[in-house]
Each structure stands twice: as structure tokens, then as C-alpha cells.
Amino acid sequence: MVEGLVIALVAVLCAGALYAASAARVIRQYERGVVLRLGRLRDDVRRPGLTMVVPGVDRLRKVNMQIVTMPVPAQDGITRDNVTVRVDAVIYFKVVDPSSAVIAVEDYRFAVSQMAQTSLRSIIGKSDLDDLLSNREKLNEGLEVMIDSPAVSWGVQIDRVEIKDVSLPETMKRSMARQAEADRERRARVINADAELQASKKLAQAAGEMSEQPAALQLRLLQTIVAVAAEKNSTLVLPFPVELLRFLERAQQPVVEGAGTGRTGRQPSVNGATAQPQSSSGNGSPLPEAEAPLPETRTSEEPAAPSAPTPPAVPSSAEQPFAHH
Structure with missing residues (x-):
């Protein structure tokens, strides 16, 4: 009899241990437990720690409450200004209502992923290329609002959405690149001008x-010479003053005599003839000759100039007579 009681007690203890083992559940700190008893949702959400369920009657679903980082696959689209682009993004979200995440949607991760892809395509079609490249903060906010609206009913809160990369055609x-280069060249020319x-x-x-x-110009000239001579070279550059060149040019021009009276001086030639003077301009070219003087005429009263005596002719040796001794 005692042996039967001991065996029954051991059997009960083993059954209790098996029941406790099958009914005990451990929920981690970052999880929450949702219990479905005979298919119906229990109102109480199990907190982290050890919890008990009825084996075969209750079904426990654990929901992760951490922030989930989900990459959004790259989406091809055409912008509002007809440019084909390829854009990818990343989305950060977390579950705030475990019961809705289990009951309201079959798989909240897949639902959020599909909603992010469709919203990203819609944002691409509504935006210009310049907005995608330079105004991403505004696009991120718009994308977050588009995804967060249906996700609220799923017990999911969208924490952040970021556009990662925008791929453009070659x-x-x-x-x-040509536009940027032309703009920089334009600005460089404006600055240079x-x-x-x-x-x-x-x-x-x-x-x-x-x-x-005038002395300032000479000082500037000396400063230039000092600056050139400071270099370690064997060539000395000496600028030539422009004023000196002008002085030499004025000095080379001849002074024309009688320029005020309108008379032209005459110079006697070697054979007694009167030579007409030739004036030259500053560049050495002869001036136009003055009018030639009229030939002198003699009147009948004026005696003719005596002609020079004619020397006697000297006979040649053949014509000379023989001398008589």
C-alpha cells in the first residue's frame, strides 16, 4: 500500500514537473508577450520575466520592441522633370502596441517594407532632380509621413526614414559636370574682370x-631694379626711361634757318655755282625744293665781262723747226 502511494506521488510530481516545464515561458527584457487562449486575445500583455501559460490552450507570441533597421530596396523612377533615377533608402521603426502588431497585420515587417517601397516611388515621381540631390531633409519628412499614416493602425511607429543614394545615368x-564647370568658369571670369x-x-x-x-617715377624705377637684383641671377634688367627717348628724338630734328622770314639760305658750291640747300624733316626725308631763281639777263649798257686771255698754242714736237747752229 505504501509503495503504491509512493509511486502515485512520484507520478504526480513528474506530471507536475512536465506541466510546469511545458507551461513556463521566459520573456526577455526587450520583448513583450501576447497570449491567445483558444484563439482569443488576452487583454493582459506579458511583461519580461518568467510567465506561465496553459499548455495546449494558450499560445504565446513574443513581439520584439527594439528599433528595427530595414533597408529599402533601390527603386527606379522618373522624376517630375523627366529624369530617370534609382533611389534607395533605409527606414527605422519600432512596435509600440504588441497586440495590434499581432492581430491587425499578418507580418508587420513585410507590410512596412512594402509600404516604404511604394512611398519611395511616389516621392520620386512628385519631386524634381534638384530636390532629390539637395533637399533631402524635406523628402525624408514627406516619406516618413506617408509610411507612418498606415503603420499607426498596425501598432508600429516610424522613427526615421533616410534616402541613402541617388543613382543618375552617365x-x-x-x-x-559640364554645367558645374561652366558656372565655375563664369564666376572665375567675373572675379577676374x-x-x-x-x-x-x-x-x-x-x-x-x-x-x-616726377621723382616718384625714378624711385619706382629704383625699387624695380632692387627687386630684380634681389634674385640670384646674373642678368640685370634696367628699364630705359621713356622721357630720355623723347628727348633724343627732339634733339635729332635739325633747326631750319630763316624759318620765320620765309628765306632760304644758299651755299656756294666748289665750282662757283650756287647750290640750293635741301632741308630735311625730322625723319630725314627731303623737303620740297623751293622755286628755282630766274636766269639773270644783261642789258646793252652793261659791259660784257672780259673773257680770259687765250694761252698761246704750244706746237708739237713734229711741227717745231730745227734749230740752226
Whole structure:
């Protein structure tokens, strides 16, 4: 009899141990438990720790409450300005209502992923290329609102949505590169022209100051010579003053005599003839000759100039007579 009681007690203990083992559940800190008893949802959500369920009657679903990082596959689309792009993103979300996440949707992860893809395509079609490249914060906010609206009923809260990369066609990349290069060249030319304008104004002011003080030009010349000579070279550049060149040019021009009276001086020639002077301009070319003087005429009263005596003719040796001794 005692042996039967001991065996029954052992059997009960074993059955209790098996029941406890099958009914005990451990819920981790970042999880929540949802119990379905005979297919009906229990109102109480099991907290982290050890919890008991009825084996064969209750079914426990564990829901992860951590923030989930889900990449959104790259989506091809056409922007509002007819540019084909390929955009991918990443979404951060978490479950705030475990019961709705289990009851309201079959698989909340798959549902959030599909909603993110469709919303990303819609954002691409409503935006311009410049917005996708430079105004991503506004697009991220719009994408977050589009995904969060249906996700609230699933017990899911969208924490953040970020557009990762925007892939452009190669032709569009080259066009944008040429546009950026042209814009930078335009700005460089404008800056260079502005610098030239300012430099010309300063040079004009410096020229005005130097024209009032001629010694300033000489000092500037000496400074230039010192700057050139400071380099370690064997060549010395000596600028030649422009004023000296002008002085030499004026000195080479001959002074024309009688320029005020309109008379032209005559110079006697070697054989007694009167030579007409030839004036030259500053560049050495002869001036036009003056009018030739009229030939002198003699009147009958004036005696003719005596002619020179004719020397006696000297006979040749053949014509000379023989001398008589």
C-alpha cells in the first residue's frame, strides 16, 4: 500500500514537473508577450520575466520592441522633370502596441517594407532632380509621413526614414559636370574682370600721383631694379626711361634757318655755282625744293665781262723747226 502511494506521488510530481516545464515561458527584457487562449486575445500583455501559460490552450507570441533597421530596396523612377533615377533608402521603426502588431497585420515587417517601397516611388515621381540631390531633409519628412499614416493602425511607429543614394545615368552626370564647370568658369571670369577693374582704378590713381611728382617715377624705377637684383641671377634688367627717348628724338630734328622770314639760305658750291640747300624733316626725308631763281639777263649798257686771255698754242714736237747752229 505504501509503495503504491509512493509511486502515485512520484507520478504526480513528474506530471507536475512536465506541466510546469511545458507551461513556463521566459520573456526577455526587450520583448513583450501576447497570449491567445483558444484563439482569443488576452487583454493582459506579458511583461519580461518568467510567465506561465496553459499548455495546449494558450499560445504565446513574443513581439520584439527594439528599433528595427530595414533597408529599402533601390527603386527606379522618373522624376517630375523627366529624369530617370534609382533611389534607395533605409527606414527605422519600432512596435509600440504588441497586440495590434499581432492581430491587425499578418507580418508587420513585410507590410512596412512594402509600404516604404511604394512611398519611395511616389516621392520620386512628385519631386524634381534638384530636390532629390539637395533637399533631402524635406523628402525624408514627406516619406516618413506617408509610411507612418498606415503603420499607426498596425501598432508600429516610424522613427526615421533616410534616402541613402541617388543613382543618375552617365549622360546626366556628364551634363551636370559640364554645367558645374561652366558656372565655375563664369564666376572665375567675373572675379577676374572685377579684379582688373579695381587694379586699373588703382593704377590710374598711382599715375596721377606720379605725374605730380616726377621723382616718384625714378624711385619706382629704383625699387624695380632692387627687386630684380634681389634674385640670384646674373642678368640685370634696367628699364630705359621713356622721357630720355623723347628727348633724343627732339634733339635729332635739325633747326631750319630763316624759318620765320620765309628765306632760304644758299651755299656756294666748289665750282662757283650756287647750290640750293635741301632741308630735311625730322625723319630725314627731303623737303620740297623751293622755286628755282630766274636766269639773270644783261642789258646793252652793261659791259660784257672780259673773257680770259687765250694761252698761246704750244706746237708739237713734229711741227717745231730745227734749230740752226
